Amino acid sequence: xxFIPQSSLVSLQRDLTDVYGFQYWWPADSPQEVMxxxxxxxxxxxxNVEKAIARLKGKKASDILSCQDLGEKIRSAGxxxxxxxxxxxxxxxxxxxxxxxxxxxxxxxxxxxxxxVGRETxxxxxxxxxxxxxxxxxSYTIRLLNxxxxxxxxxxxxxxxxxxxxxxxxxxxxxxxxxxxxxxxxMFCKKVPKCESCPIRKKCRMNI
DNA sequence: CACCAGGCCCTAT
DNA sequence: ATAGGGCATGGT
Numbered sequence: 001x002x003f004i005p006q007s008s009l010v011s012l013q014r015d016l017t018d019v020y021g022f023q024y025w026w027p028a029d030s031p032q033e034v035m036x037x038x039x040x041x042x043x044x045x046x047x048n049v050e051k052a053i054a055r056l057k058g059k060k061a062s063d064i065l066s067c068q069d070l071g072e073k074i075r076s077a078g079x080x081x082x083x084x085x086x087x088x089x090x091x092x093x094x095x096x097x098x099x100x101x102x103x104x105x106x107x108x109x110x111x112x113x114x115x116x117v118g119r120e121t122x123x124x125x126x127x128x129x130x131x132x133x134x135x136x137x138x139s140y141t142i143r144l145l146n147x148x149x150x151x152x153x154x155x156x157x158x159x160x161x162x163x164x165x166x167x168x169x170x171x172x173x174x175x176x177x178x179x180x181x182x183x184x185x186x187m188f189c190k191k192v193p194k195c196e197s198c199p200i201r202k203k204c205r206m207n208i
Numbered sequence: 209c210a211c212c213a214g215g216c217c218c219t220a221t
Numbered sequence: 222a223t224a225g226g227g228c229a230t231g232g233t
Contacts, residue, residue, distance in 0.1 A: 045213040
C-alpha cells in the first residue's frame with residue numbers, strides 16, 4: 001500500500017476547497033435531525049432521504065417515537081422496516097441520554113452500541129451533530145483516495161484512514177473535508193468517473 | 209430493462 | 222477476520 005504523505009492530503013483539501021468553496025454540508029436544523037438523516041441515508045440517495053426527513057420535520061423525538069405510522073413516513077428512504085427500528089433506537093438514545101442531559105463525552109462509542117449504527121453512521125453523527133473530532137470514512141472517501149493516490153484501500157481499512165485524517169485535520173476541517181469529498185464524488189468521481197471534466201485531474205493518479 | 213444510492217447485520221467460510 | 226447476501230425505494 002503506497003503511503004500517502006500528510007502534505008498531499010492537506011493539498012487535496014485545499015484544492016477541493018478552491019473548487020467547491022466552503023460546504024456547510026450536512027443539511028439539518030438540529031442534532032436530532034442529523035441523527036435521523038444518518039440512519040435514513042444508509043445506502044440510499046439523499047434525494048429519497050429528503051422526503052422522509054420532511055415528514056419528520058419539526059417533530060419532537062418523543063412524538064416520532066410514539067408515531068404509529070413511522071414506517072410509512074420514512075418509506076421513501078428504502079429499507080424502511082429496518083430503518084424504522086434503527087431510527088427508534090437512535091431517537092430513544094437521544095431522548096434518554098442527550099435531550100435532557102448535557103452532552104455526553106464519548107458519543108461515538110455509545111452510538112456504536114446501538115443496533116443499526118455502524119462506524120460510518122456513528123462518526124457522521126458524532127461529527128455533524130455533536131462536533132466531535134472524527135470523520136466518517138464512506139465509500140466516496142475510499143474511492144477518491146484510491147483513484148487520486150493510487151492506493152487500494154477497502155472498507156476494512158476504515159480505522160487506518162480515519163486515524164490518518166483525524167491526525168492531520170482539526171474538527172472544522174474534518175467537517176469540511178467530508179463534505180468536499182462527497183460533493184466531488186457525486187459530481188465527478190462517480191462509479192464511472194468523469195475524468196474529462198474533473199477539476200482536480202492534474203494531480204490525480206488516474207489522470208485519464 | 210439494469211444499475212445505483214452519503215451501510216449495516218447476519219451467516220458461512 | 223473476511224466475503225457475500227438481504228434489506229427497498231425512486232431516479233437514470
